[in-house]
Amino acid sequence: xxxxxxxxxxxHQSMSNFLPFALSSVVMFLMNLMIATxxxxxxxxxxxxxxxxxxxLSLGLIVLTIFATIFMIYSYRFLLKRRTKEFGxxxxxxxxxxxxVRISILELLMMFLVTVVAGTILGIVLAKFLYLILIxxxxxxxxxxxxxxxxxxxxxxxxxxxxxxxxxxxxxxxxRQSSLELLKNANKGEKEPKSRGILALLGLVSxxxxxxxxxxxxxxxxxxxxxxxxxxxxxxGTLLFxxxxxxxxxxxxxxxxxxxxxxxxxxxxxxxLYRMKQNxxxxxxxxxxxxxxxxTLATTVGLFSSINGFLNDYFxxxxxxxxxxxxxxxxxxxxxxAEKNGIKLSNPVVYERSNSxxxxxxxGKFENKQNLANLTAVNFMTAETYTTLTGNPVHLRGNEAIAxxxxxxxxxxxxxxxxxxxxxxxxxxxxxxxxxxxRMASNWxxxxxxxxxxxxxxxxxxxxxxxxxxxxxxDTTISADLTGKDxxxxxxxxxxxxxxxxxxxQRRDDSKTKxxxxxxxxxxxxxxxxxxxxxxxxxxxxxISFAGGFLFIGLVLGFTFILGTxxxxxxxxxxxxxxxxxxxxxLQEVGxxxxxxxxxxxxxxxxxxxxxxxxxxxxxGFAFIMIQKLISLFGTTRFGLLLxxxxxxIAVVAAIYYIIYKQTSHAYYRIVER
Amino acid sequence: xxxQVNHLQKIFQTRFSKEKTxxxxxxxxxxxxxxxxxxxxxxxxxxxxLLNTLATLEKPTSGSVLLSxxxxxxxxxxxxxxxxRTHLGFIFQDFNLLDTLSVRDNIFLPxxxxxxxxxxxxxxxxxxxxxxxxxxxxxxxxxELSGGQKQRVAIARALITEPxxxxxxxxxxxxxxxxxEGLLTLLEDINETGQTILMVTHSxxxxxxxxxxxxxxxxxIFHQLYxxxxxxxxxxxxxxxxxxxxxxxEVR
Ligand SMILES: Nc1ncnc2c1ncn2[C@@H]1O[C@H](COP(=O)(O)OP(=O)(O)OP(=O)(O)O)[C@@H](O)[C@H]1O
Ligand SMILES: [Mg+2]
Numbered sequence: 001x002x003x004x005x006x007x008x009x010x011x012h013q014s015m016s017n018f019l020p021f022a023l024s025s026v027v028m029f030l031m032n033l034m035i036a037t038x039x040x041x042x043x044x045x046x047x048x049x050x051x052x053x054x055x056x057l058s059l060g061l062i063v064l065t066i067f068a069t070i071f072m073i074y075s076y077r078f079l080l081k082r083r084t085k086e087f088g089x090x091x092x093x094x095x096x097x098x099x100x101v102r103i104s105i106l107e108l109l110m111m112f113l114v115t116v117v118a119g120t121i122l123g124i125v126l127a128k129f130l131y132l133i134l135i136x137x138x139x140x141x142x143x144x145x146x147x148x149x150x151x152x153x154x155x156x157x158x159x160x161x162x163x164x165x166x167x168x169x170x171x172x173x174x175x176r177q178s179s180l181e182l183l184k185n186a187n188k189g190e191k192e193p194k195s196r197g198i199l200a201l202l203g204l205v206s207x208x209x210x211x212x213x214x215x216x217x218x219x220x221x222x223x224x225x226x227x228x229x230x231x232x233x234x235x236x237g238t239l240l241f242x243x244x245x246x247x248x249x250x251x252x253x254x255x256x257x258x259x260x261x262x263x264x265x266x267x268x269x270x271x272x273l274y275r276m277k278q279n280x281x282x283x284x285x286x287x288x289x290x291x292x293x294x295x296t297l298a299t300t301v302g303l304f305s306s307i308n309g310f311l312n313d314y315f316x317x318x319x320x321x322x323x324x325x326x327x328x329x330x331x332x333x334x335x336x337x338a339e340k341n342g343i344k345l346s347n348p349v350v351y352e353r354s355n356s357x358x359x360x361x362x363x364g365k366f367e368n369k370q371n372l373a374n375l376t377a378v379n380f381m382t383a384e385t386y387t388t389l390t391g392n393p394v395h396l397r398g399n400e401a402i403a404x405x406x407x408x409x410x411x412x413x414x415x416x417x418x419x420x421x422x423x424x425x426x427x428x429x430x431x432x433x434x435x436x437x438x439r440m441a442s443n444w445x446x447x448x449x450x451x452x453x454x455x456x457x458x459x460x461x462x463x464x465x466x467x468x469x470x471x472x473x474x475d476t477t478i479s480a481d482l483t484g485k486d487x488x489x490x491x492x493x494x495x496x497x498x499x500x501x502x503x504x505x506q507r508r509d510d511s512k513t514k515x516x517x518x519x520x521x522x523x524x525x526x527x528x529x530x531x532x533x534x535x536x537x538x539x540x541x542x543x544i545s546f547a548g549g550f551l552f553i554g555l556v557l558g559f560t561f562i563l564g565t566x567x568x569x570x571x572x573x574x575x576x577x578x579x580x581x582x583x584x585x586x587l588q589e590v591g592x593x594x595x596x597x598x599x600x601x602x603x604x605x606x607x608x609x610x611x612x613x614x615x616x617x618x619x620x621g622f623a624f625i626m627i628q629k630l631i632s633l634f635g636t637t638r639f640g641l642l643l644x645x646x647x648x649x650i651a652v653v654a655a656i657y658y659i660i661y662k663q664t665s666h667a668y669y670r671i672v673e674r
Numbered sequence: 675x676x677x678q679v680n681h682l683q684k685i686f687q688t689r690f691s692k693e694k695t696x697x698x699x700x701x702x703x704x705x706x707x708x709x710x711x712x713x714x715x716x717x718x719x720x721x722x723x724l725l726n727t728l729a730t731l732e733k734p735t736s737g738s739v740l741l742s743x744x745x746x747x748x749x750x751x752x753x754x755x756x757x758x759r760t761h762l763g764f765i766f767q768d769f770n771l772l773d774t775l776s777v778r779d780n781i782f783l784p785x786x787x788x789x790x791x792x793x794x795x796x797x798x799x800x801x802x803x804x805x806x807x808x809x810x811x812x813x814x815x816x817x818e819l820s821g822g823q824k825q826r827v828a829i830a831r832a833l834i835t836e837p838x839x840x841x842x843x844x845x846x847x848x849x850x851x852x853x854x855e856g857l858l859t860l861l862e863d864i865n866e867t868g869q870t871i872l873m874v875t876h877s878x879x880x881x882x883x884x885x886x887x888x889x890x891x892x893x894x895i896f897h898q899l900y901x902x903x904x905x906x907x908x909x910x911x912x913x914x915x916x917x918x919x920x921x922x923x924e925v926r
Contacts, residue, residue: 257792266779266786274774579773586770589731590831591759591787593752 003099007106010086017082022111024075024567028068029119029159030126031560035061036151037127038134043143049542053138053549060553064560069162071564074285076166078571080104080173087174101171108170112163120152130556137304138548139541200248203240210234214622217629227626234619238287241615242280250276267587267600272607275576282572283612286565290616291623293561293653298620298646299627300554304547305645306631311543313437315536316349317479319487323531324499327352327385330476333505333531337493345480349433351389353446354380354455355472357462361443364412368465376408376443380455386448390432396450400425406436408443415447417458422447433479473501484537491533499529562653566660572608573664577671584672601672609661613654620650676870677705677728677839682737684723684893697723698734699893705839705872710865712884713874714917720893721874725843728872729762730754742838759784763832765842765873769824771816771831778812781830788835798834806830806860822853826860833864840864842873846880858883878917882910889916896920 011018039057044050087100095103124147131145210233213226250273254260260269323330327350338345359368361376383394386402394402401422403410413424430436431446438444449455452474459472482490498506584597592600628642684698697720705711715721726732728739730746739746741761749757764770771780778799779786785795803809806826816824825845832840842861846854854877862883865871873884881887883906889897897920901909 261782261786261792261795263787263789266783270772270779271774582770583772583774586772587783588755589729589758589764589766589770590784591755593755595752596755596787 003102003106007103007110010103011107011110014083014086017079018111020567020570021075021079022114024071024564025111025115025159026118026122027563028064028071028560029115029155030123031556032061032064032068032158033119033123033151033155034127034130035064035556036155037123037148038131038145040148040151040154041131041146043131043145046143047135047138047140047545049545052546053134056549056553060556063557065158067560067564068159069165071567072162072166073169075567075571076169077173078575080170082575097175101174104170104174105167108163108167112159115159116156119155123152123155133555134549134552137552138545140545196244197248199240199244203237203243203245206233206237206240208237210237211622214626217626227630230623230626234291234622235284235288238615238619239281239284242276242284242287246280247273247276263592263596264600264603267592268604268607271580271583271604275579279572279576282568283608285568286572287612287615287619289561289565289568290612290653290657291619293558293565294616294620294646294650295623295627296554296561297558297653298624298642298649299630300547300551300558301649302627302642302645303631304551306641307540307543307547309641310437311536311540314435315479315534315539316433316435317347317481318536319480319482320534321478321480321490321494321531322475322534323478324355324473324475324529325501325503325505326474327476329499329505330478330531333497333499334478334490334494338490341489341493343482343486343490345478345482348478348480349389350476350478351381351385351434352474352476353385354459354474357459357472359462359465361410361415361445364410364414365416368462376445377438378445378447380458381446381448382452382455383448383450386431389434394448396425396448398450399423399454400450402426402428402448404428404431404446404448406444406446407438408445410445415445418461420454420458422449471501487533487535494533495530497530499531558653562656562660565657566664569660570664570667573668574671577668580668581672601669605661605665605668609658613657617650620646675704676707676709676742677872678738678740679703679728680738680740682724682727682739683735684720684727684732685735696893698727701737701890701893701895703888703895703898705870708865708868708870710862710871710883710885711873712881712887713872713890714876714878714881714887714913715874715890716876719890721876721890722843724890725841725872725874728839729764729841730758756788759788759835761838763835763837763840765825765828765832765840765845767844767847769816769821769828769848771824771827773816775816776812777808777814777816777819777827780816780827781812781834783831784835795834798836799830802830802834805863820853821849822856825849825853825857829857829860829864833869838870840869840871842871844875844877844880845873846875846877854880878910878913881913882906887913889920891920 035057038044039054039061044053044057047053087104090100090103091097127147128145135141135143210230213230213233217226250269253265253269254273259265321334323333330352331350334345337343356377356379357366357368358375358377359366361367361378366376366378383396383402387393396402399420399422401415401424403415403424403426405427410424410427415422415424434446456473463470463472496508498508584592584601588594588597624643624646627646628639631642680702682698682701684696686695686697687693701720701724713721713724723732727734728746730749734747737747746757758764771777772783775783781799781802782795785798799812803812806829808823808826808830811819811823811827816827819827825848828845832842845861846857849857858880861871861873865885871884873880875881882901885901887899887901888895889899897916899909899912899916
């Protein structure tokens with residue numbers, strides 16, 4: 001009982017030490033609990049495509065748990081460090097180490113209880129609010145969120161594990177030190193750091209590799225696999241960078257006497273150098289957290305905001321019907337059905353093109369092989385169709401072709417398919433009434449050639465390469481504006497027809513088709529398929545719910561990362577303030593005016609402020625290339641928009657970071673000022 | 675006359691209580707060039723306050739302090755740091771070395787702040803270091819030094835600006851007996867070369883190394899003793915007796 005009292009009194013007395021720890025503990029618990037509650041609540045199952053959300057939320061929960069563990073350890077070690085003196089005093093006054101450990105474990109137990117109680121109460125209230133945000137983002141109606149005792153149980157167990165870890169850490173670190181060490185620990189002297197050239201080099205090389213991986217990503221799938229490797233290299237490199245490279249740089253500045261022995265540089269360089277070692281890890285942490293925030297938010301915001309652009313590029317009209325046969329047969333079918341049912345197709349656009357052939361396009365040479373890392377889809381279109389679509393007359397002779405690289409680029413002036421070569425007469429960057437984006441592949445090329453007879457051999461080759469399962473030929477796309485009711489009716493009626501290339505269209509009584517995909521995952525090349533039907537509204541809803549889920553997790557993680565950054569900066573400011581307090585007093589006594597003191601503080605603070613942000617922006621710059629590729633995996637590649645949203649995100653995060661910095665700097669000034 | 679202190683008064687009033695503490699009542703004394711003066715008094719008698727006022731770290735409530743004819747209490751706030759740097763040297767009880775700087779840079783500190791040339795700094799240190807026996811310590815960090823060594827470094831830092839007046843606040847308080855003795859002899863030697871020193875202390879032993887001792891009680895100077903040509907030990911006897919008789923306190 002005595003220990004319980006002592007532990008309780010300790011927490012009460014050094015509230016200022018315990019408060020940041022308690023705060024981070026409660027907030028981490030809260031974030032975890034909110035996500036877990038939403039994940040386990042039956043309300044989630046009322047959402048369309050809820051399995052997607054469940055997967056995303058689970059992923060988010062894992063990331064949050066890892067983050068919480070690391071972060072709690074960080075906070076607790078900070079707390080321990082500040083209390084070593086107190087523990088040392090106990091030790092000298094006659095408490096055994098074992099008893100001190102018992103006190104610190106009791107303290108942790110109390111913190112744990114506080115965390116669970118406060119976290120649960122706050123969690124139940126705030127989870128509803130968070131759920132409302134999710135619902136809004138994915139564009140659904142409001143469903144009430146039910147409280148889940150299971151979620152509370154799971155998160156409590158998770159945190160019990162984390163606290164157990166903290167208890168182990170505490171007993172180890174208390175037992176390890178002698179009592180005198182415990183007393184002195186608070187102001188231990190440090191030898192000026194050595195510059196370690198090898199480490200500096202290693203850091204730069206590691207960063208270089210990470211960056212190189214990011215820059216050389218060729219395709220979305222490539223990006224996915226390389227992403228984590230690149231991230232690991234960059235984290236490692238950042239740590240080494242702060243630990244060695246900056247020390248090396250400062251040492252060089254120090255060697256230059258003319259530079260070093262100026263009042264401005266003298267104090268800054270020496271204290272930065274002194275601090276670099278103890279805070280390299282802190283700065284690296286901040287940098288990585290800020291980068292993570294940038295990347296998470298920029299990716300999810302970018303994805304979310306590119307939906308509309310993508311849809312506008314894809315949907316020439318609000319409804320797209322694709323029929324796997326010639327234009328003539330298709331129009332006949334649709335006209336007949338529409339007329340019989342009294343359906344009106346406004347502003348129709350009709351064009352015929354070849355089925356897609358998918359393969360690898362390298363140096364102007366197309367090969368029918370399925371290399372997942374870099375897929376190109378090619379569609380052919382006749383000059384006649386092109387002219388009808390756009391109204392532009394074209395004259396193509398022999399094997400001349402016009403290329404429209406809708407997604408990706410084409411640098412060569414010829415494209416070879418086996419032994420057939422098409423000379424690129426002209427490259428265009430758009431076709432009127434024709435989509436300029438694809439959902440299928442990372443690259444999409446449309447070739448406009450003189451006649452069908454030039455195309456068919458290429459298609460036959462592709463058919464052969466795919467194992468002669470289905471004949472590749474031509475399909476027809478009819479885009480038109482339809483009312484929702486008409487669209488539904490047309491879709492149901494059309495689903496009774498089976499279309500198979502040039503063969504006559506058949507009518508069936510059952511609208512169900514056993515859909516088999518060919519080995520390239522394409523449905524429309526399948527024999528006897530009904531016409532495919534795509535609606536702007538459907539796809540909009542589908543994409544929004546997908547990207548909205550992503551954005552939600554992105555916001556939650558981003559918020560947590562920023563919070564983590566804030567607390568780390570706060571800890572840094574406090575500990576630095578305490579170290580610097582004496583220094584600035586001495587400096588003033590020796591003859592530094594208070595203006596100069598303020599200037600010195602400002603330049604130091606600014607440097608420590610801008611360094612992580614600067615490094616994080618550089619990191620992000622390289623990550624951007626990857627992000628762009630990753631997002632294009634979902635069918636959107638709008639460089640300008642992505643750049644804009646990224647810059648916006650960085651600006652917002654930087655502004656928040658600045659506010660945090662300003663606020664925590666006050667803590668610093670308050671300590672340093674006399 | 676180097677230093678002239680006239681009717682100095684210092685009243686502390688804390689922000690939160692109306693209570694006033696009179697730390698200095700009415701202090702008047704003067705210091706000649708090349709003197710070595712100790713100011714003695716019991717704890718709380720106002721020694722540190724007096725020294726801080728002379729050091730321009732504290733503004734007096736009334737009275738004046740003239741250093742080489744200039745009234746230091748009238749110096750503007752933004753000129754004070756520069757004044758301290760160029761005219762005064764400080765030796766503190768707990769050394770006040772900066773952990774972030776090497777021993778060499780700690781000594782250079784006031785000169786760097788005064789934008790002195792690197793060559794001049796190095797020349798001065800070259801002359802000073804052997805006298806203080808710190809030549810071997812220059813590349814170390816302060817935390818690697820013993821108390822006595824730290825205090826010698828602090829003295830080097832005080833002397834490197836070639837100040838008109840060195841102010842020392844209980845320079846031996848944090849040192850053991852042997853180190854104190856060494857340090858006091860060192861200060862005596864430095865004074866021999868013509869450096870004016872003003873030291874406050876409550877140790878009779880420390881005071882006995884000075885040429886003149888002023889006694890302060892309740893913020894007033896009320897007695898002084900001259901060492902003349904006596905040995906330090908003899909002088910200490912008299913200081914002790916004066917303290918016991920006049921102040922009614924036992925002296926260590
Ligand atoms: N900043 C201050 N605010 C209020 N009162 C103060 C302040 N500084 C000193 N005093 C008071 O002024 C008086 C003289 O203090 P001072 O520090 O000069 O004594 P001292 O002779 O140096 O004592 P010691 O030998 O213990 O160092 C004391 O009563 C003290 O409480
Ligand atoms: Mg004092």
